[in-house]
């Protein structure tokens with residue numbers, strides 16, 4: 001029976017954000033890992049040293065362990081047979097009804113079942129509705145595998161894109177949902193290098209908030225509780241964001257500053273300061289999908305979770321409101337040149353799934369604007385969805401997006417967007433109008449620097465912007481352009 005730090009043979013099925021990061025991190029803490037994906041070209045790329053996603057520390061972990069403790073394959077059968085624990089980290093996309101589409105999980109569970117030849121611990125890592133554990137168990141039994149040969153457990157992952165490796169290795173908590181001691185012990189031994197604190201003393205270990213005397217705690221739960229913990233965590237965080245966005249709208253109407261209000265709310269230790277940043281609404285591959293899926297799960301067990309409908313509604317409206325704000329500053333859209341900073345759903349990632357920025361850009365292009373966009377990492381992914389053309393240009397340099405633009409929009413929160421050279425920006429823009437969907441600047445500073453500055457939930461925005469005045473902001477004296 002394993003309880004202490006030992007090398008465990010692990011298979012991770014799926015090489016998306018969660019699967020690839022988990023595989024690299026398990027190798028980093030000393031395990032032998034085979035990462036499986038049915039996408040042959042992706043596996044070839046990973047075998048050849050490629051890194052398919054933009055994620056801090058991931059390239060260094062992959063190059064440190066690839067070909068040694070970390071392998072990539074398309075052969076799920078061989079990986080299953082070699083592994084003691086098999087983590088399922090395949091996609092659970094949103095179906096048309098809003099529920100999670102579990103067909104990939106189902107297919108993987110069946111294939112694992114057909115390959116089992118000795119005791120295995122099967123671990124749900126993907127975000128799945130409550131009872132999925134139960135279903136996986138049934139699928140495996142239906143394929144003729146006896147109960148003694150496997151356990152199904154739940155070990156939800158809470159990593160954020162952009163900080164995924166640090167989130168994994170320096171977790172707030174490690175939730176292990178399991179019904180048997182045998183499976184629980186194997187899972188505990190997998191995470192032991194983290195939970196005993198040893199990893200944080202290893203030279204070259206990835207730095208982060210945890211230290212050897214403050215390692216992440218383990219929370220042992222039932223499998224159902226673990227499944228609900230994951231959905232409820234994401235739904236709660238999304239609720240926090242929609243709440244603060246709704247408060248921002250109150251501030252905007254009342255002439256108060258949401259930044260001051262959020263600081264005041266967040267100083268209450270029962271509430272906390274995180275996830276209280278007002279903006280253009282949440283996006284990404286998790287929150288929109290998981291809020292809908294959790295609402296759906298609740299419905300299926302007979303609970304009307306109306307609060308989550310409201311969370312979704314506020315989030316949709318937040319994008320509309322921001323769009324109206326742009327309109328209020330520009331009056332008309334046709335042939336207006338708009339500079340855009342930020343395409344990914346947040347800074348620090350190249351992921352454009354459910355990105356509020358993309359939504360806004362699409363609408364601007366549809367209304368006849370000429371958009372020039374810059375994002376440090378997401379432009380290539382964005383090009384697949386909005387191809388470059390006369391109305392949509394992508395540039396590799398931040399100020400090139402602002403060049404001669406009628407207004408500049410800030411749509412996500414890359415650090416460099418908060419460090420603009422204001423006089424250079426003023427000179428570069430055709431009209432010094434900045435519409436900031438992430439509140440990266442102090443309105444007073446922007447006004448002093450000659451900008452018409454609109455942001456989210458801050459004073460002065462209760463009055464409609466005077467569109468005429470916006471176009472007669474004095475130019476800089478050294479502006480020699482025609």
Ligand code: UDX
Pocket residue numbers: 157158159160161162234237241274275276277278279280281282283284285286287345346347
């Ligand atoms: C989220 C969860 O945080 C993570 O635990 C889970 O495993 C996956 O989903 P992620 O989607 O990577 O992670 O992004 P996150 O940093 O949580 O941000 C989600 C969205 O909310 C982004 O669009 C972000 O810009 C927005 N957001 C976040 C706000 O608008 N305000 C905030 O205060 C925080």
